[in-house]
Amino acid sequence: xxxxxxxxxxxxxxxxxxxxxxxxxxxxxxxxxxxxxxxxxxxxxxxxxxxxxxxxxxxxxxxxxxxxxxxxxxxxxxxxxxxxxxxxxxxxxxxxxxxxxxxxxxxxxxxxxxxxxxxxxxxxxxxxxxxxxxxxxxxxxxxxxxxxxxxxxxxxxxxxxxxxxxxxxxxxxxxxxxxxxxxxxxxxxxxxxxxxxxxxxxxxxxxxxxxxxxxxxxxxxxxxxxxxxxxxxxxxxxxxxxxxxxxxxxxxxxxxxxxxxxxxxxxxxxxxxxxxxxxxxxxxxxxxxxxxxxxxxxxxxxxxxxxxxxxxxxxxxxxxxxxxxxxxxxxxxxxxxxxxxxxxxxxxxxxxxxxx
Numbered sequence: 259x260x261x262x263x264x265x266x267x268x269x270x271x272x273x274x275x276x277x278x279x280x281x282x283x284x285x286x287x288x289x290x291x292x293x294x295x296x297x298x299x300x301x302x303x304x305x306x307x308x309x310x311x312x313x314x315x316x317x318x319x320x321x322x323x324x325x326x327x328x329x330x331x332x333x334x335x336x337x338x339x340x341x342x343x344x345x346x347x348x349x350x351x352x353x354x355x356x357x358x359x360x361x362x363x364x365x366x367x368x369x370x371x372x373x374x375x376x377x378x379x380x381x382x383x384x385x386x387x388x389x390x391x392x393x394x395x396x397x398x399x400x401x402x403x404x405x406x407x408x409x410x411x412x413x414x415x416x417x418x419x420x421x422x423x424x425x426x427x428x429x430x431x432x433x434x435x436x437x438x439x440x441x442x443x444x445x446x447x448x449x450x451x452x453x454x455x456x457x458x459x460x461x462x463x464x465x466x467x468x469x470x471x472x473x474x475x476x477x478x479x480x481x482x483x484x485x486x487x488x489x490x491x492x493x494x495x496x497x498x499x500x501x502x503x504x505x506x507x508x509x510x511x512x513x514x515x516x517x518x519x520x521x522x523x524x525x526x527x528x529x530x531x532x533x534x535x536x537x538x539x540x541x542x543x544x545x546x547x548x549x550x551x552x553x554x555x556x557x558x559x560x561x562x563x564x565x566x567x568x569x570x571x572x573x574x575x576x577x578x579x580x581x582x583x584x585x586x587x588x589x590x591x592x593x594x595x596x597x598x599x600x601x602x603x604x605x606x607x608x609x610x611x612x613x614x
Contacts, residue, residue: 261352263314266307273297273304303355310348317341354605362463362538363429368531369402369461372417373410374437376455379444381414383565384457386588387438388418391431393590394597400424405524406512412446419528421464428463433576433600435461436560442567452568456561464527465534472530478502481518501525508532563596572596577603 276297279285285293320334320341371387373380395402401423408416422431439456447453480500498513499521510532512525564573565584572587573580579599586592 261307261310261349261356263311266311269300269304269307270311273300276300299359303352306348306352306355310345310352313341313345313348317345350609353609357605357608360429360432363432364426365428365463365465366421366423367428367431367461368405368464368528369420369422369431370417370459371415371419372458372460373415374456374458376440376453378410378412378414378446379440379453380455380457381410381416382412382445383414383438383440383455384416384418385414386440387457387459388415388420390588390590390593391420391422391434394593395422395424395590397591397594398424398427398430400427404514405528406514421527423464428461430597430601431461432463433597433604434459434562436562439561439564440567441564462531462535463538464531470530470533470537472503472526472533476504478504479522497521499525501529503529503533506533506536508536574600576600 276293279293280290280297317338320338323331323334325331325334369388369391371384371391373384376383392402403421403423405419405421407418410416437456437458439454441452441454443450444453444455478501480502481496482498482500483496497516497518498511499518500509500511501522502509508529510525510529512521512528515521515524562574562576564575565588566573567584569582570584571580571582572584574596577599579596581587581592581595583592583595587596
């Protein structure tokens with residue numbers, strides 16, 4: 259996909275215009291925020307665009323060179339060959355930079371992990387996944403805040419919800435949604451047999467209050483006493499909160515905090531994220547078929563990855579990638595290779611779709 263010289267000139271002009279506006283010191287409030295956001299989004303495109311322009315201009319100049327000196331001619335031919343070999347990769351990078359971005363890519367995300375089939379072993383695996391994402395987040399310089407957790411009796415999670423904030427969180431984690439499967443000998447298995455268990459991961463972009471308006475009349479709020487292994491602080495006060503959003507039927511429960519107000523705030527945070535995701539799904543309904551062809555359809559019932567302990571491997575079924583580095587991946591740092599491969603595959607498929 260080659261970008262025209264006219265389009266490259268438009269990018270350079272727009273970037274210079276934004277740069278001048280921000281440097282003028284005349285922008286304030288919302289206007290400054292909007293211009294800063296536009297600048298940050300255009301900057302990587304403008305940088306690669308300038309590189310392509312420079313290479314094309316140098317190539318054109320060298321091709322016009324009419325020097326009778328054989329040595330100079332040979333040097334020019336050598337430089338022409340180098341630019342011709344490097345230009346396609348620079349143009350590919352530009353095409354990728356110019357791909358339409360998901361508006362939610364720069365947002366924080368709500369991470370939800372639920373134990374699936376496999377009982378206690380599935381809950382332990384859910385806890386392993388949560389620790390993996392926690393460690394990966396630390397590597398990225400992100401912050402993870404647990405919103406709610408329903409612990410199992412032997413130290414796993416039947417369900418855990420956390421907020422992950424930082425730069426480009428949703429862009430990197432969005433392909434993690436789906437069913438994660440584990441094959442290993444459970445700690446509760448005395449016969450040494452390998453069991454298969456599963457956990458479901460959902461990564462939802464976190465909206466602002468402006469994105470999702472929630473009317474008080476649409477909410478049914480129940481306050482009750484936290485109990486069972488699920489509460490971090492099982493106590494004797496009525497602090498647990500269950501919020502039902504009547505129009506959608508969505509229900510959110512939060513009981514980890516001692517304070518009823520904190521539990522309510524966290525439950526509203528989760529509810530807002532789930533409603534925003536519902537809105538996004540409905541808005542993208544017309545593109546559903548096209549999205550299925552991409553890497554991240556976001557279908558939570560889709561089995562996306564298998565963690566095989568006896569063989570020490572992790573296989574991502576969407577891109578047929580197997581890495582024999584299971585411990586490193588579960589420790590967090592190794593997950594980056596999978597994340598990068600999924601992003602690259604998604605970009606390649608979207609580029610191919612634009613060229614078709």
